[in-house]
Amino acid sequence: MAKRTAEEEKATGPLKAGERPDAMDIDDKNDDMGEFEDEFEDEFESEDEIIEAGVDGRPDAEREAEEAMDVDKSAPETFIVGRTKLEPGQTLTPDPTTYRMLHNLSTPWPCLSFDIVRDQLGDNRTVFPATMYTVAGTQADRAQANDNSILVMKFSGLSKMQGADDDDSESSDDDSDEEDSDPILEHKSIPLNSTTNRIRAHQTPSQDPSKPPVTLTAAMTESTNVLIHDITPHLASFDTPGTVITPQQNKPICTVRAHKSEGYAVDWSPLHAAGRLLTGDNDGLIYMTTRTDGGGFVTDTRPFQGHTSSVEEIQWSPSEASVFASASVDGTIRVWDVRSKARKPALSMQVSNVDVNVMSWSRQTTHLLASGDDAGVWAVWDLRQWKPSAGGAAAGTTLQRPSPIASFDFHKEQITSVEWHPTDDSIVAVSAGDNTVTLWDLAVELDDEESKDTAGVQDVPPQLLFVHYQNLAKEVHWHPQIPGALVATGEEFSIFRTISV
Template sequence: MAKRPADSEQEQEQEAMKNGHRPMEIDPQNEAGDFEDEFEDEFESEDEILEAGVDGRPDEEREAEERENGMDIDQGTFIPGRHKLSPGETLNPDLSTYEMLHTLEAPWPCLSCDIVPDALGPDRKTYPATVYAVAGTQAARGRDKENQIMVMKMSSLSRMEKDDDDSDEEGSDDEASDPILETKSIPLTSCTNRIRAHQTPQATAAKPPTTLTAAMTESGQVLIHDVTPHLTAFDTPGTTISPAQNKPIHTIRAHGSNEGYAVDWSPLIAEGKLLTGDCSGKICATTRRPDGSFETDTALYTGHRGTVEEIQWSPTEKHVFSSASNDGTVKIWDARSKSRKAVLSVPVSKTDVNVLSWSHQTAHLLATGADDGEWAVWDLRQWKPSTGGGASQSKPSPVASYTFHKEQITSVEWHPTDDSIVLVCAGDNTLTLWDLAVELDDEESRFTAGMQDVPPQLLFVHYMEQIKEAHWHPQIPGAIMATGGSGFNVFKTISV
């Protein structure tokens, strides 16, 4: 991120130095800038020069000064969420660090969004890009009838403009264009706390896959919609959506009036199996039958002593899922258990555990994010089975933990194909990208003195007002969609 340009010539020079640019004074009589040997008369032999070091001083003296002053430039770097703007300053992104960056507005803020898989192909790297997604709004109090589920198509997402010498790069011949946001709205009378999409397999070549959404609402009801017609309408001119197609195909009322935030579809059960959790600590399972109808289990999963903040199915075990709660624990469950009790219960934070994510590449790794700003990675092989009907064990040690964020963690998600990359959203208006594989050697560590509170694993910081949730696009490597108080951001950095 970058602050506005400095006004005076001196400030501009200081700002340039902070950004890594080194001004060079050129003799007006020697515009070519010929090299001048400042040590020409000081040393008579090559051995004396080598002994004195590259700048004429002993190595020990020079290295001591580097350790003391090596981070002068970095200390001037503005870090969103950690530093405050001065009066009159504004924050703008450093566009050179993005491959793609687009901002799209919504009628109301959305707490949650989800990316919908499409038929445009995997591993897409050309531009302009297209993204299909769903989101649920949070209209202002007293205007609940303006709430909606937004089914979206974002197209003409062009890459950042490059210099002429980059014209041979893949996709760089695509002309820059303004992004286009098309929406199909499904009216609701309640805010959506969390929304997740699920896609069943394509029945035939002529029939597209069925796309379902589950929206956990503020009223406590979970609304399941078939948004297949809405998605089809984007690419079939003249298609209209009937009022009947905007109605939910199933409503889950098992949570009563308890609202909730935890929703997840099983990635391994094609027909569709849904888990939902509420503020009373109850977890409910709903299964889609072969005929398309739904059945909700009457027996609920119990054990959390507070709100179930997040639920996620195992990416490899068909009957296993995890849950996070504001009671500070993460629990692991077996959906086949008749007791409906957790098989593992681990305290991972002294504060609310808001979010979790299961690695799709290394299934024994689980990431969590808590209310105190800490996010951590856990090795499930170190967790021991619970005893006494789901009693918690002592807190194990995480594989890695970070306290860079000073506000609550609101979203965490592993990269879909790289088990060392994680994205994290926080209440400090930032989305950060992390590379857990980074380790500094002794030589590199010398130059990080003075920035011990900025972990070397931190790859990137993206600023977005009131950011709530973000997801990697599974078909566009490195692309991210985020939602927040200012609408949606769709971007891709050059670092991932």
């Protein structure tokens, strides 16, 4: 969670609290005065037993208690989103005791879309310092648009927080425990002449079993083109010193030119090994591009049509190879089957009265779908409830909206990203335009006693686990191989893992 601290002022004055004047120059050798004699021969108790009023006339205990209260008032306080307000001069700083890992890394230009690349370092890694690979597209200023690029990155030296306990007893033997080491960001740049709106990575098995998988990226650009690159040599170069990336390796292996307007919706099918890509644009059209047996790509010129406004998000079903869902500015989520010759949605559900910006399909419980809209509301839907009415409905007909199984009006700005935990179907990460990334546990239910304890916390749902501050928060992704680790992007990259997840 974040804590707020008052801005420190530079004190001016003779002495600061805790400082003492220089000792007086007293000649201890002069003992001519001899010993002091008490003519009344009063008896005094030892010093540690004397109970007297302090220098201000009050008992020491009373004065010390008041001083302790004054210290508490200046100490950092917990910042609760929706309840606490920052005063002028106050800023948010992370509470290190709530993180197992926390690092912020900057790139030459902000990268408002990125994806995590699976590596060959093993699954369920708990050893520190951690290493991870990502790919991102930059958002350079329009005046310097030629500075845009795709960044293939390696994050290493990601140490745990000092004092954080290992959650895996086996990891302590291999843990180098470099808590004070600095993280390292290495990158290879692929020049572009356009901003990247959305980028996604896909891995396909190499024809040579002894080699790592081929890693492809699809970048939906502001120029309306979708650029597909093979970044396999870029990733390999991090672990092979002296490797030089050739200009030919920086060129796209395919450029999809089917779109007549720019777009933001991109997704690779997780069930089509060779590579099957969906892209959606601001005209509401969705195109499918498939990799052929020969390694080339073919784009079907017949678009999927049904949305009445921009397609903001596309997600393939994690369990059915021919099914995908799309979210749109028209407030609907539509479910499609690529085998349909009509290229029309099988189901359409009005899930919001405003733009639906993002969506996530649960990998663990595949009838659950999460959505996030422009009003800051995110919700969870049970797709089993999305059925035509008793009288039947034609394919593509918008159905009467069922109630979501969960809905949270916590964020007060647009939802910019939502993603289910890769192995826990109750945990969801959400980022929003209020500069926060939040973690949620849908399994939390309060009993009567717990409700009393939280009655004073207004507008904070009990399912809210954690709030992470991220300036210009745009996308957040769970790392699929490092349990509980997240990467978020905005003004900079934030890599973190909380104590609670």
